[in-house]
Amino acid sequence: MQAQEHGDLSTRLAANHKSGRVQTMFEENDQERQNSNPEEMGEFNEMAALLAQSSSPISIKRGDVVEGVIVRIDQDEILVDIGLKSEGVLSTKELPANGYGSFNELHINDKVLVYVIQPETQDGHALLSLKRANAERQWRIAEEQYKNGELLKARVIDYNKGGLIVDVSGIRGFVPISQILNLKREEVASGGESQETAAKLQSMKDKELQLKIIEINRARNRLILSERLAVQEWRQRRREELLDELKPGEVRHGVVSNLANFGAFVDLGGADGLVHISQLAWSRVNHPSEVLHVGQQVEVQVLSVDKEKKKIALSIKRAEVDPWTTVEQRYTPGQVVTGVITKIAPFGAFARIEDGIEGLIHLSELTPGMDPRQTLHEGVP
Known part of the structure; x- marks a missing residue:
């Protein structure tokens, strides 16, 4: 029987006349492809899969x-x-x-x-x-942040005895009291039961914290975060950056983070540098607490950076003008000034007339017969 032409598609009656089925060119081609090479078969199967996919509607329901x-x-x-x-x-x-x-x-x-x-x-x-x-969408973002170990910022919207409740882009997250940075060990142990700890938690309301997600469970709407881990990781990253950035001679702004007998530590915004006691001031300093306190903001000059040992040496006095460079503009021979005795020696006494400027009062300049160790006292004008 002759084929009937319909545009680009040719059809012919099937060999089984009783079935009444029409055989298409696609079926003919399928039979032909059985004898074709594997590469042609792969292309045909891919096209058939795409046709099947396009004819299958996506099923959705309320809440999806x-x-x-x-x-x-x-x-x-x-x-x-x-x-x-x-x-x-x-x-x-x-x-x-x-x-x-x-x-x-x-x-x-x-x-x-x-x-x-x-x-x-x-x-x-x-x-x-x-x-x-x-x-x-926010939960999906939070899951990505958790997988990638990212740091984020969130505002404190409430608190309870167990910790802080924060808003993470519309999601309610929880920061356990053990994961809050500026709480003492005994305050953490009390679990917010004491009035002092509760007052600290309340004072943090509306503050923005740097946090890291430590647990996430979408099914239970559970999002747990840590401020301690976030700050530790941020400081570690920032420390590495500063070790690369800092150059000797630079003047940087910092905050005194700790005091020791040998000097003071200054936080440069992620890394601490040491200001040796000899570099605290142009005048003599017996202990750093005489000129500094924790939390004080200071300007420091970078003396050296040791990347291998991860140490930063700083100076406060070198960030200031050396008073000796202009001393002649302020004082002249014969001028009478007031000073404070800083040290007594067998040959006389040292007196400070301003920060960084000390002079020697020789024994020959004292009243005849005066014993400086008996008549003069350190720290007294």
Whole structure:
């Protein structure tokens, strides 16, 4: 029997006339491909899979959160392609005034997460919500931050005896009291039961903290964070950066973090440097507490950086003007000044007339017969 031509598709009656089935060119070609090479067979199978996929509609239900692509933006509604026969509809009335998801932040071809309110309306469109999907979007971001070990910032919105409650881009997170940075060991042990600890927790409300996610469970809406780990990791990263950045001779701003008999430690914003006691001031210093206190802001000059030992040597006095360079502008021979005795020696006494400027009162300049060790006292004018 002759073939009947219909455009590009030729059909012929099947060999089994009783079945009444029509055999297409695709079936003929399938039989021919059985004798073809494997590469041609692979291409045919791939095309068949794509045809099957395109003919199978995606199944969605209320409450699903799916990813779609914006295909049209109107003043009242936005059409989103989520893989259905018709686009889903997103009302612009629910969009936030600014920030992510606001009208001005959305553009055609943007990928967005949407929440399915109704799989199909009378018009054949799915009814979608961007606002409800935003929470799911934030959870996905949080999961990525957890996997990558990222640091984040969050605002404290409340507290209880167990710790702090924070807002992580719309998700309620919890910072256990053991993971809060500026609490003493006994305060952590009390678990927020004492009034003093409770007052500290309350004072942190509305503050922004640097945090790291240490546990996440989407099914239970559980997000646990640590301030201690976040600050430790940040300081470690910043320390490495500073060791590369700092150059001898630079003047940097810092905060005194600790005092010791041999000097003071200054936090440069992630790494501590040591100011030896000899570099604290131009005048003699017996103990760092005489000129500094913890928390004091200071200007320091970088003396040296040892990357291998990870040590930074600093100087406070070199960040200031050496008073001896201008001493002749302030004092002249014969001028009478007031000073403070700083040291008594067999040959006389030393007196400080200003910070960094000390002079010797020789024994010959004292009243005849005066014993400086009996009549003069250190620290007294």
